[in-house]
Amino acid sequence: MNAKPKSNIGKASRKTRPPFEFDINGNITVSAFATKAEDVNEFANRYVREWLLWHRSGRLDARVCDIAALIVSIIDCQFLPNYFFDHKIEWIEKTFLLKKLRETIPVRFSEYSAATLAALRALRPTICQEAEMPGIDACDELLQLALPVEKMLVLGGDHRLVVDQSTQLNSYGCRPFPRPEAITFSSSTATSISKYAFDLVEKRRQQFISEAIESGVQTAVADLAQEVRTGICHQLGIGASLAEVVITASGTDSFLIAHGLTRLLSGSPTVTLIVGVDESGSGVKLALQERHFADDTALSYAVQKGQPLSTGSSQERQIDIPIRDTAGGEVPITVLDSQVRDLVVTNVAAGSYVVVHAMNHSKLGYSGPSRALLMELKRMLGPKVCIVVDACQMRLDREEIIEYLEHQMMVLEVNRKNG
Numbered sequence: 001m002n003a004k005p006k007s008n009i010g011k012a013s014r015k016t017r018p019p020f021e022f023d024i025n026g027n028i029t030v031s032a033f034a035t036k037a038e039d040v041n042e043f044a045n046r047y048v049r050e051w052l053l054w055h056r057s058g059r060l061d062a063r064v065c066d067i068a069a070l071i072v073s074i075i076d077c078q079f080l081p082n083y084f085f086d087h088k089i090e091w092i093e094k095t096f097l098l099k100k101l102r103e104t105i106p107v108r109f110s111e112y113s114a115a116t117l118a119a120l121r122a123l124r125p126t127i128c129q130e131a132e133m134p135g136i137d138a139c140d141e142l143l144q145l146a147l148p149v150e151k152m153l154v155l156g157g158d159h160r161l162v163v164d165q166s167t168q169l170n171s172y173g174c175r176p177f178p179r180p181e182a183i184t185f186s187s188s189t190a191t192s193i194s195k196y197a198f199d200l201v202e203k204r205r206q207q208f209i210s211e212a213i214e215s216g217v218q219t220a221v222a223d224l225a226q227e228v229r230t231g232i233c234h235q236l237g238i239g240a241s242l243a244e245v246v247i248t249a250s251g252t253d254s255f256l257i258a259h260g261l262t263r264l265l266s267g268s269p270t271v272t273l274i275v276g277v278d279e280s281g282s283g284v285k286l287a288l289q290e291r292h293f294a295d296d297t298a299l300s301y302a303v304q305k306g307q308p309l310s311t312g313s314s315q316e317r318q319i320d321i322p323i324r325d326t327a328g329g330e331v332p333i334t335v336l337d338s339q340v341r342d343l344v345v346t347n348v349a350a351g352s353y354v355v356v357h358a359m360n361h362s363k364l365g366y367s368g369p370s371r372a373l374l375m376e377l378k379r380m381l382g383p384k385v386c387i388v389v390d391a392c393q394m395r396l397d398r399e400e401i402i403e404y405l406e407h408q409m410m411v412l413e414v415n416r417k418n419g
Contacts, residue, residue, distance in 0.1 A: 018122040019095055020044040026052055039091055047073045050146075051124065053206055057213045062128040064139050066120035067112055070096065071146040074105050079150050079177065082165045096120065108140045141217045145209055149202050150176045153193065156249035158294040237398050243405045249298035251392040254412045255280075256287040259355075261410075262386045263316070266353035270316040273343055273354065275336070275369060276323040279362030280390055288318065288357070317352075319343060323359065323366050330366060337373045344377055348384045355386045361395040371400070378407045388412065 019034040020041075026048055034040045051069035054060060077088045089101050097115045098106075106112060147155070153176035154161040160171045169175055172190035173182075179192035193201070212220035229245040232238075248254040263270060277285050283293025290310075292303045321339060323331050340356065347354050358374055360367045377385050387409040391401065394413055404411050 018119065021123055022048045022051075022125070024125045024127065039088055043073055043088065043092070046076055047123075053209060054146075054213070055128070057210060059213055060142075061139070062124060063117055063121070064109070064142065065128075066117065066124065067109060068143060068146040070120060071105060071107060071143065072148050074101055075151050076148050078165070079148075079163060079168065079175075080165070081168060085165055107143050107146070109136055109143065110140075138216075142212060145212055145217065149198060149205055152205065153201070155300075156298040158250070158296060236401055238402060238405065242402070243411075250281075251412065251414045252281045252283040252287050252293055253298060254392070254414075255284050255357075255388075255390075256290065256293075258388050258410050258412060259288050259290060262353075262355045262388070265386060266355075268351055268353045271347045271352045271354050272316065272318045272357065273321055273340060274318060274357045275321045275340065276359040276362050276366060276390075277320055277357075279323065279359070279364050279366060281392070284390075285320075323362070323368050331368070333368055333370050336368045337370055340369045341373060341377070344381070344385055348381055353384065353386070354381075355388060357388045357390060359390050360400070361391075361393050363393065365395070371403070374404075374409065375407055378409070386410070 017031045017033065020028055020030045022028045022044070028041075028044050028048055030040050030044065047069045050072045051065050054065040054068045055062065074089070074092060077085050077092070080088065086102075093099060093101055096119050097113065150163075154163070154170075161176070163170050163175055174190055174192040176193060178195040178198050180195065182192060208220055208224055211223065215223075225247055228247060232245050233240065233243070246254075246257060248257055259272070262272075272288060274285070274288060277288075286293040286306060290308060292305050292307050292309065294303075295305050296302055321336070321343075323336065325331055344354050344356060356369075356374070356377070358369055360371075374387050374389075378387065387404075387407075389404050389409055389411045391404075391411050392414045401411055401413070
C-alpha cells in the first residue's frame with residue numbers, strides 16, 4: 001500500500017491508551033490524552049508507512065514489522081536539527097521504554113524487552129496476529145534492512161558523509177535528502193540528491209524490502225547488485241561481453257580493489273606508476289599502498305588511517321608522476337608521455353609487471369598520459385603492462401570508455417547520485 005496514511009485526532013476514554021493507533025488501511029487516530037500531539041502525528045505517519053510496507057507481504061510476524069517500523073522512525077530523527085532530535089528521542093524513549101537511543105539503536109529482535117513489544121503491539125490493528133517466529137537469525141538479518149533512504153545513501157562511506165545535526169549538512173555542505181534551495185555543480189560526492197532521484201530510490205527501497213522478505217536477504221541483495229551492474233552497462237552502451245562491473249563503496253575503494261586485482265594478475269614483481277595522484281581522491285595514494293585511507297571501513301569497522309590492511313599488504317615499488325611543475329603549471333603532454341613511456345619500457349625490460357594509473361580527467365580538468373600513448377603501450381607490451389584509467393569524475397564520452405575497455409584496460413568511474 002503506497003498511499004500516505006491519514007491522520008486525525010480522536011477522542012480517548014482512558015489515559016492508558018497508546019499515543020496513537022492505526023488500522024490496516026493506514027488510518028491513524030491520535031489519542032486525545034497524548035502529549036506533544038504534533039510530535040505524535042509526525043512520528044505516527046512515518047511509523048505507519050513503514051509498518052505497512054513490512055506487513056504487506058503477509059509473511060512476517062507482526063512483531064518484526066513493529067520493530068522495523070520503530071527502527072526506521074528513530075533513524076529518521078537523526079536527520080533532524082539538534083533541538084528537534086533531542087525533543088523526539090526523549091519522547092520515543094519514554095513512550096516505548098527504551099534507553100540511550102542517542103548512543104545506539106537496538107537492531108536485533110532479542111534486544112527489545114517484552115514491555116517495549118507490548119507498547120508497540122498496542123499501536124497496531126488487533127486483527128494482526130502474532131505467529132511463531134520463522135527463525136530469529138532470519139528476522140535479525142531482515143532487520144538490518146530497516147533503514148530510511150537517507151541512511152542507506154551514506155552507508156559504506158566515511159566521515160565526510162556524516163550529517164552534522166546542527167546544520168543538517170555533511171563536510172561537503174550537502175545532505176542525503178533533497179536540498180532544493182542549493183545549486184550544486186560539484187562531483188557526485190559533493191552534491192545533494194535531487195527530489196526526483198530521491199523518490200526513485202525510495203520506490204526501489206520499498207521494492208527491495210519486499211523482495212528480501214519474499215526471497216531472502218542474500219538473494220535480494222545479489223539481484224539488486226546485478227541490476228546495478230546491468231544498468232551501468234546500459235547507460236554507458238557497454239555490451240555484456242566487453243567488461244565486468246565491480247561495485248565498490250567509493251571511488252577510493254575502487255583503487256584499492258583494482259590494485260588487489262592487478263597483483264593477482266601479475267606473476268612477477270610489480271611497479272606501479274601513479275599519474276597525477278595529487279589531483280585524485282585524498283585517500284588514493286594510501287589505497288594504492290594497500291593501507292586504510294580513512295578512520296573506518298566501508299563496513300563501519302574502526303581502523304587506524306595509514307595502517308596496512310594486513311601483514312601481507314603490498315610493499316611493491318610505486319612511482320608518483322606529477323602532472324604539474326613546481327610553479328603549478330601543467331606538464332606538457334609530450335613531456336609526460338615521454339616520461340611514462342621510458343619508465344614503463346625500462347621496468348618491463350627489468351622483468352617487472354608494470355601498472356599505469358592514468359588520469360582522465362582530474363578534479364582540476366587535467367588528463368594524462370595521452371590515449372595515444374596508452375594504446376601504444378598495450379600494443380607494444382600486451383600483458384606485461386596493466387593500465388587503470390581514473391575516470392571517477394566521469395568527464396569523458398562513452399566512446400572513450402568503450403575504447404579503453406576494448407584495449408583491455410580497467411576503468412574506474414563513479415556514478416552520479418543526484419539523478
